[in-house]
Amino acid sequence: MSRFAAKNDLARQRVPGEETRVEYVELFFDLVFVFAVTQISHTLLKHLTVSGAFQAAFLLMAVWWVWVYTSWVTNWLDPRRNAVRLMLFVLMLAGLILSTSIPEAFETRAPVFVGAYIFMQLSRTAFIVWAQRDFNARNFRNMSRVLAWFVLSSVFWIAGAFAEHETRFAIWIVALLIEYVSPAARFWTPWSGASSTADWDIDGGHMAERSALFIIIALGESVLVTGATIAEADLTFGAVAAFLAAFVTTLAMWWIYFNAGAEMGRHSIEAANDPGRLARIAYTYMPVLLVAGIIVTAVGDELALAHPTGHHAELATVLVLTGGPALYIFGNIMFKWTVSGAVPRSHVVGLLLLLLAGVFGHNFDPMPLSAITSVILLIVAYWEHRLKEVRTIVQNA
Known part of the structure; x- marks a missing residue:
């Protein structure tokens, strides 16, 4: 035994057939x-x-x-x-x-x-x-x-x-x-x-869960920003509407990843012949795109809450209100393509709609533009959810 080494084995003791839990x-x-x-x-x-x-x-x-x-x-x-x-x-x-x-x-x-x-x-x-x-x-x-x-x-x-x-x-x-x-x-x-x-002999389920928890961290920060901003704002119609749009956006983001993506990724990495390779791509590189999209969206929500109406959105506001959700959708496309080999059509349509909203966003006040992006995200989430239900019915038939 080397002098410069641990005296006892500190490795997780994995039991075949059992998942490694997050402690x-x-x-x-x-x-x-x-x-x-x-x-x-x-x-x-x-x-x-x-x-x-x-x-x-x-x-x-x-x-x-x-x-x-x-x-x-x-x-x-x-x-x-x-x-x-x-x-x-x-x-x-x-x-x-x-x-x-x-x-x-x-x-x-x-x-x-x-x-x-x-x-x-x-x-x-x-x-x-x-x-x-x-x-x-x-x-x-x-x-x-x-x-x-x-x-x-x-x-x-x-x-x-x-x-x-x-x-x-x-x-x-x-x-x-x-x-x-x-x-x-x-x-x-x-x-x-x-x-x-x-x-790279890893427990795929543990890696998938850890990555999902960081997405939760980012979404939680978005909730904190929304709550803190509305707490200090005047409760005008525009502010309340922007608050609701921000909440719906966060909800839709959670739905888009956790309704199908998180489970899909877990099953893929647990069944993979080379989980280390999949973890390197899907859980080391890809999630940062999702987190970046959430952070940019939170900044856009804060801007919309602070100045919801009364002026057309400035270029920076348009870019964060539409670019954040677009980056998040793009991250989901890349992640789901990596773990399943398929690109969800709902995500491609949603991404195109968000880009279109970005082109014409300067014609809207921040609050209506925020509402538009939240509706687009909801459409993407519901579309994928319905397809998942249809697949389940077909598989069980």
Whole structure:
């Protein structure tokens, strides 16, 4: 047994035929990311420009990357073990520091943001390397490769933190690009080659549930924004109508993903011959599109609630009110195509209608435009729901 390795096996003990459950401590860990998503949403609202949108997208991709890699780790390691719990608690503290720095991540708090980020990525990955060294040689090699890629990207993160503003963003893009390319490159290193997706022996049901829970986090943030905004607004007809439209939008978004998509994804990954490959695409890359769509939609809802009527929607308002739902629908198309090989016709029609609403959105006040997008999302959700019912009837006939 190596001196620099765990004394006891910290891996989850999987029972054939039984799903790996999501533990309460994993849900507790997720609370930090509720705050992170809220911070990103508020940052986008305050900087509703092209550069602000790019920066918000970048921050979301970074936050998502921390969370999804931690979910991979807890798919293998047992969160009920004290050492694993301690790791999650330390990551929570670092995640809280990361989240507080988000509004000024490109300005005065760049070193804080980077310090928290690379600490989370390196410490968590080093922990699983330590935990698996004497108990799972294949996973030890895989995670050692992952650690090497994070060490490489950390060089660029640190360099960017101390560069000038424009240069900083460019260097950080390189850092994040390295991290996002690494799974597609199968974490190739010169000394140990590349991983095989068949080596990534995961519990598909656990991965699907964890991803679904992050979608819930994003939808929950949307509910919080809607509630907080209406609580401070004058209860005019326009404000109440915008509030109802925002609620219906959130409801439709939940329906679109959870009525068929979440279940479809779970069944696909549980039945897959190579669950690691499917998880890499469907549950590592794709969900960030859904979360981005929800965040942008929440910003649009807040704008519509604050100024529902009395003026035609400005370009930025039109873009977030129609672009957020469109991005969410596009994310669902990509996810469902990945897990089923089919593109829902309802989603394609809905996406085209949202694009049409975006073209003519400047002719409407924010509240009516918000209502239009909510109706489009409801149509998409109901259409897919009816098709699902028809398929069930045919299968049971």
